[in-house]
Amino acid sequence: MAAEKKFMFERAAFVGVGLIGSSLARAMREEGLAKTIIGYDADTDVLARAKAIGVVDGGAGSLAEAIKGADLVVLSTPVVATAALLPEVAEKADGGALIIDVGSVKGAVAKAAAAVSPRVHIVPCHPVSGTEQSGPEAGFATLFRDRWCILTPLDRDTPEYKAAVEKAAALWTAVGSRVEFMDATHHDLALAVTSHLPHLIAFTLVGAADDVQTVAEAEVVKYSAGGFRDFTRIAASDPVMWRDVFLTNREAVLEVLGRFTEELALLQRAIRWGDGDALAKAFTRGRSLRRAIVAAGQETAAPNFGRDKKE
Amino acid sequence: MAAEKKFMFERAAFVGVGLIGSSLARAMREEGLAKTIIGYDADTDVLARAKAIGVVDGGAGSLAEAIKGADLVVLSTPVVATAALLPEVAEKADGGALIIDVGSVKGAVAKAAAAVSPRVHIVPCHPVSGTEQSGPEAGFATLFRDRWCILTPLDRDTPEYKAAVEKAAALWTAVGSRVEFMDATHHDLALAVTSHLPHLIAFTLVGAADDVQTVAEAEVVKYSAGGFRDFTRIAASDPVMWRDVFLTNREAVLEVLGRFTEELALLQRAIRWGDGDALAKAFTRGRSLRRAIVAAGQETAAPNFGRDKKE
Numbered sequence: 001m002a003a004e005k006k007f008m009f010e011r012a013a014f015v016g017v018g019l020i021g022s023s024l025a026r027a028m029r030e031e032g033l034a035k036t037i038i039g040y041d042a043d044t045d046v047l048a049r050a051k052a053i054g055v056v057d058g059g060a061g062s063l064a065e066a067i068k069g070a071d072l073v074v075l076s077t078p079v080v081a082t083a084a085l086l087p088e089v090a091e092k093a094d095g096g097a098l099i100i101d102v103g104s105v106k107g108a109v110a111k112a113a114a115a116v117s118p119r120v121h122i123v124p125c126h127p128v129s130g131t132e133q134s135g136p137e138a139g140f141a142t143l144f145r146d147r148w149c150i151l152t153p154l155d156r157d158t159p160e161y162k163a164a165v166e167k168a169a170a171l172w173t174a175v176g177s178r179v180e181f182m183d184a185t186h187h188d189l190a191l192a193v194t195s196h197l198p199h200l201i202a203f204t205l206v207g208a209a210d211d212v213q214t215v216a217e218a219e220v221v222k223y224s225a226g227g228f229r230d231f232t233r234i235a236a237s238d239p240v241m242w243r244d245v246f247l248t249n250r251e252a253v254l255e256v257l258g259r260f261t262e263e264l265a266l267l268q269r270a271i272r273w274g275d276g277d278a279l280a281k282a283f284t285r286g287r288s289l290r291r292a293i294v295a296a297g298q299e300t301a302a303p304n305f306g307r308d309k310k311e
Numbered sequence: 312m313a314a315e316k317k318f319m320f321e322r323a324a325f326v327g328v329g330l331i332g333s334s335l336a337r338a339m340r341e342e343g344l345a346k347t348i349i350g351y352d353a354d355t356d357v358l359a360r361a362k363a364i365g366v367v368d369g370g371a372g373s374l375a376e377a378i379k380g381a382d383l384v385v386l387s388t389p390v391v392a393t394a395a396l397l398p399e400v401a402e403k404a405d406g407g408a409l410i411i412d413v414g415s416v417k418g419a420v421a422k423a424a425a426a427v428s429p430r431v432h433i434v435p436c437h438p439v440s441g442t443e444q445s446g447p448e449a450g451f452a453t454l455f456r457d458r459w460c461i462l463t464p465l466d467r468d469t470p471e472y473k474a475a476v477e478k479a480a481a482l483w484t485a486v487g488s489r490v491e492f493m494d495a496t497h498h499d500l501a502l503a504v505t506s507h508l509p510h511l512i513a514f515t516l517v518g519a520a521d522d523v524q525t526v527a528e529a530e531v532v533k534y535s536a537g538g539f540r541d542f543t544r545i546a547a548s549d550p551v552m553w554r555d556v557f558l559t560n561r562e563a564v565l566e567v568l569g570r571f572t573e574e575l576a577l578l579q580r581a582i583r584w585g586d587g588d589a590l591a592k593a594f595t596r597g598r599s600l601r602r603a604i605v606a607a608g609q610e611t612a613a614p615n616f617g618r619d620k621k622e
Contacts, residue, residue, distance in 0.1 A: 104537070128537045131614035132601070138614065147536050180533075190526045195537025197519075201512055202538070204578055206597045208508075208571040215501045221603045222491075223439045225458050226415070226506025227513070227545050229610045234538050235597030243591040246582045253582060260519040261575070264568075267515055271557045271564055280554040286517045286546030290443070292532045299540045303442035303449065305616035 008171065009034040009098075013070035015063060015085065017041050017050035019130060019238070020102045021076030022139030025055050027175035030141045040066035042081075050136035067093045072171075073120075075101040078244040083112035090116035098164050100125045100171075104191060104241075106152040106184040108248035113154055121164030126150045126187065127177060128195070132236040145176030146297055152184040192252035196245055197260060199234050200253065203242070206235040319482065320345040320409075324381035326374060326396065328352050328361035330441060330549075331413045332387030333450030336366050338486035341452045351377035353392075361447035378404045383482075384431075386412040389555040394423035401427035409475050411436045411482075415502060415552070417463040417495040419559035424465055432475030437461045437498065438488060439506070443547040456487030457608055463495040503563035507556055508571060510545050511564065514553070517546040 012034035014021045021039075028034050039056030040063055041047040051059045060066035063085070067073050073093055075082045082101045086109070089099060099122045101109050106124045113122040129147035131138060149172040153165045169179045182190070209220050209228065220228065246253060270278040293299045300306050323345035325332045332350075339345050350367030351374055352358040358370045371377035374396070378384050384404055386393045393412045397420070400410060410433045412420050417435050424433040440458035442449060460483040464476045480490045493501070520531050520539065531539065557564060581589040604610045611617050 128534045130537075133614045148533055150534075190530045190534060191537060193520055193526050194531055194534040194539040198516060198538035198542055200578060200582075201516055201575075202541075203594050203597060204571060204575045205509060205512055206600055207578075207593055208567070208574040209504050210596050210600065215504050217600070217603070219501045220505055220600070221607045221609065222459055223461075223501060223505040224604045224607075224609050226439045226441075226502060227509035228505040229601075229604050230513075230541055230545055231509055232597055232601040232604055232610070233616060234541055235594075236601040237594075237597070239591045239594035242594050243587050246590055247585055247587050250582055250585070254579070256519070257575075257579060257582075260515060261572075263519040264512075264515045264572070267511060267518075268565070268568060271511075271561055271568075274558055274561070276554050276558050279557055280550045282518055283514050283546075283548075283550035283553050285521050286514060286543055286548070289517055289521065289528070289531070290540075290543040290547040292528070293535045293540050293543055296532050296535075298532065298535050299543070300618050303444045305544060305618055307611050307616055 005032065007033065007035045008167070008174070009072040011036045011038065011070045012072040012074065013038045013040065013060070013066045014056065014074045014076055015040050015066060015089070016075065016077035016081075017046060017055060017136050018076065019134050019138045020127065020143075021074060022050055022055045022136040023141065023143040024074060024076065024102070024175065026139055026141040027144060031174050033171065033174055034072065038066050038070065046136060053136060055136050055139065063088060064092050067097075069094060071097050073097055073099045075099065078241045079103040079105045079108055079248045080244040083108050083248070086112040086122070087116050090120050090122070093120045095119045096121065096160070098123065098167055100168050102127055104195060104245050105249040106150075106187045110152060110154060110184040118156060118158075118161070121161055122154060123165050123168040124152045124154070124184065125168060125172065126152070126191070127172065128191075130237075132233050134238045142176065144172065147177055148180055149177035150180050150182050150187055152182055152187050188249050189252045189255070192249060192256045196249055196253050197256045199237060199242055200246065200257065201260070202231040202235040205231045316343065318344065318346045319478070319485070320383040322347045322349065322381045323383040323385065324371070324377045325350045325367065325385045325387055326352075326377060326400070327386065327388035327392075328357060328366060328447050329387065330445050330449045331438065332385060333361055333366045333447040334452065334454040335385060335387065335413070335486065337450055337452040338455060342485050344482065344485055345383065349377050349381065357447060364447060366447050366450065374399060375403045378408070380405060382408050384408055384410045386410065389552045390414040390416045390419055390559045391555040394419050394559070397423040397433070398427050401431050401433070404431045406430045407432070407471070409434065409478055411479050413438055415506060415556050416560040417461075417498045421463060421465060421495040429467060429469075429472070432472055433465060434476050434479040435463045435465070435495065436479060436483065437463070437502070438483065439502075441548075443544050445549045453487065455483065458488055459491055460488035461491050461493050461498055463493055463498050499560050500563045500566070503560060503567045507560055507564050508567045510548060510553055511557065511568065512571070513542040513546040516542045
């Protein structure tokens with residue numbers, strides 16, 4: 001008798017099948033990590049599309065139906081929804097199930113998780129990857145490859161919880177991520193710097209351009225290759241996901257935003273008074289940081305992100 | 312007797328053979344637009360490198376030597392240098408020569424050009440294209456293809472000057488650009504929105520990240536895929552070129568910067584007071600603008616600029 005294939009999970013339930021959920025579902029299918037993948041989405045149209053393109057094996061009509069019998073529940077919803085859903089998930093999921101989320105803010109998830117019963121094992125996760133697109137069609141299996149996934153385990157010192165954390169780490173490793181452990185508070189500050197503030201600034205710049213009535217929108221579009229177009233990529237990211245990030249990571253974002261506005265005031269002053277030395281000095285810092293990011297495999301070395309063909 | 316090939320220019324002199332100068336020289340060579348291409352650079356090492364890789368047919372030991380006998384002079388230098396060089400170029404170039412520049416600010420060039428003798432024809436040009444890299448090795452012939460080149464002709468109503476403007480437009484068209492005419496003042500405001508402010512903001516964000524001592528630089532690098540890395544591309548641009556942009560386009564930059572900081576203050580307030588509706592509303596503007604930029608052929612439609620492989 002041939003040995004049956006051993007899956008990491010018998011039944012994986014995805015709550016939310018947008019860009020991140022559908023990407024993880026695809027990656028798990030490609031790697032053979034779950035025997036069955038069930039999807040649920042508050043938006044029935046999104047769920048129908050995920051089923052139609054085969055991202056999930058089946059769709060559930062309710063959250064309870066989705067997570068019943070699941071040994072893995074992935075909460076791939078915006079952060080506010082994740083925190084709100086956790087009590088019901090913790091109550092209705094099978095005892096001992098592994099519950100992970102994928103949100104960009106971890107303090108709010110940790111707080112919600114700390115308040116529920118430890119009969120399920122909640123491991124907050126943040127895969128630092130994504131694109132500016134949304135929906136199940138936008139997902140792809142290699143999204144997490146060579147990107148960091150940060151785990152911020154709860155303060156639970158049981159062998160069962162430790163095993164659950166190890167299983168979550170193994171899942172992310174299996175889909176190509178590099179796993180890092182971190183305190184939730186430190187995560188939220190670090191990501192405020194590397195992700196939340198950049199998005200806020202990009203949204204602001206696009207909004208400010210939208211308001212400049214003396215420069216027609218057609219000109220903003222035509223001459224966007226001068227730099228503006230770079231900002232429109234992340235400013236095209238999902239508005240609800242980002243609303244939730246700023247609602248749940250307020251303190252850290254306001255802190256790093258303060259540093260940004262101080263730096264901006266210095267440069268504004270240098271421009272007003274024609275201080276070329278101060279400007280040139282400030283402008284030299286970007287190259288070394290970019291080189292480091294390229295060297296770390298987090299960015300392409302090709303000029304213009306490789307957008308222009310060198311024929 | 313076979314007809315000799317007719318070149319658009321007999322002798323093109325490039326003053327400055329960095330990214331833009333060397334790219335235009337390459338494109339002109341590929342298209343057979345000049346019989347001879349001579350280079351000059353205040354940095355003798357840069358000139359030697361341009362000669363070594365064959366970007367120019369020959370290098371000149373001085374500005375005067377470079378432009379003597381040239382029917383085209385390309386000033387591909389930072390804007391402050393361009394404005395400073397124009398009087399000498401106008402005096403020493405052959406009568407009737409076409410002089411173009413490639414700077415990102417046009418008011419300062421127009422002002423310098425208006426003050427010199429009309430014995431040469433100065434046509435200020437701005438190819439809205441480039442990369443974050445510098446130097447003759449970074450150039451490539453297709454850099455200008457499908458990008459806009461804005462011409463801001465001087466207020467000179469002679470048939471000779473009009474012919475010179477037409478010739479400049481024909482040159483940019485021949486290397487693949489789409490040509491647009493504009494008033495220098497309007498150019499400087501439009502580009503402050505689409506290029507100068509985005510660069511200032513990117514430089515600021517990178518500087519602010521550099522200053523955050525609680526988040527180690529290693530973390531900024533590791534988790535840069537969350538958004539930060541997008542900003543490092545344009546923050547890696549040439550510091551001297553950008554210093555000159557802000558020194559010469561002060562009023563327009565301070566004006567659009569004021570609009571940016573007003574928008575940022577609104578979003579900051581929405582974050583502080585947890586106004587999710589205001590945030591979500593502000594965040595919805597990016598998608599339509601990005602779609603328009605993609606539709607205009609100024610941006611790739613691929614997610615993440617096509618950086619991630621969908622294997």
